[in-house]
Amino acid sequence: MISYKIENITVFQSSLYMTTTAIVETEDVMIMTDPNWLPSEVAAIRKYVDEHIGTKQLYIIYTHSDFDHIIGSGAFPDAKVIATEELQRNEHKEEIIKKIHAFDSGYYLQRNYEPHYPRVDYPVTHDGQILDLGQISLTFYKAPGHTSDCLFTIIEPLGIFLSGDYLSDVEFPFIFSSFKDYLNTMDKAEYILKTHHINLLIPGHGSITEDKQEIDNRLNDSKFYLNNLLNEGDSLEKYCREKYAFYEGIGNIHLENRKLAKKESVI
Template structure:
């Protein structure tokens, strides 16, 4: 389904985990994030892109390498791929593709393309790197913590903030690589709000928002949640139970987060 649509931004939402794929379209280029999940959903996204593409170059930003976010790789062979150098140089490429095949096998899913690990054309090495594409400018920031290879992107002059699996309104922080890095990434998100005129926030899971207060609240709650993990108490769990309608399906990750915050960097 289409979750959000404006003049230059269309956000598709999967039936699974409210996972999003953002499509930014200008007179010169098309930029997309993380085409996903189910075969018919990827096909719908591909058909939409083809309907507006013409002779424009398609760029795909992979926000990180979790298999659900790269599962559409292979459906867009002519795209130029943008991701972090960590995603490009990952030692887990084979394992991630195996997870995609295991998912499809488990649900008897056929795809009309062969899933593959993204082949990165433009690798982001440092915060603040920019890419100018016609009338728009992309500014990139490394975003480790959820995974090692996360990427934030700001697209100007539209003020679009693409955050991958951070700052969701339906998920508390999922810490899969580093608690300390996650804290630093939230500080980086604050700085991005300070130096860029952010008008729209698109999370990897959850709802796109144009509300400045809501964007600020998402950062503030993530910071609060990370701090409260150190207390290892029931109050935070009760708060998450009230705040997140799908908490029961995520609570094991919450308990893993507590271990990550209190017992070192890796579980």
């Protein structure tokens, strides 16, 4: 499962949707994002944690509440949880857990833990909120648009940008909550890239990159998509077909994006 490893950073990638789980280790703490997907994959991540955690405290950052990103939460009851206050007070917790059970039932999957909705120990309430953990510092920014409870995290001084379901090289923007919020979040991502020294981008789906030009390109690609979403015709669809290898599997989301953007534009 390991798709990227350098010094104290390990990234696991699921066979499903190229979904990532990042682990950052220091002398004091271990920080993880979104443990996922399949039971054997969550077990492999749990095994890695058990082999490397020692006396360190485990922290899990949940980038948002989509069921595929919290599906492994029950396997890490010892973790301290970081997430937005919006994720903490989500009114659809039971529905999200039902999606996990429906997924497992549909594919005859058995887990050695009971999936549950994360209990948040450190809620993020505002942009620029900082949590110091020994040698490192986490700076948080709320990032609504994909969902209303998304979170950006910057790990300093390592220069790691945990972007959740944004800035992917395999997905155009998936807008599940608000088109206008997504636009604002991309402006926030641009601000982050200008004000923080970013060495590594880890998205929730797709490839990790150390290339600063690639990071800028992903931001520009997302802004191009959003800025052209309301244009009539099929030129944007053609662009997406050429750029994103899995478009045939996700093209319906492009159509739903356009509906949502049009709806917001007339309100």
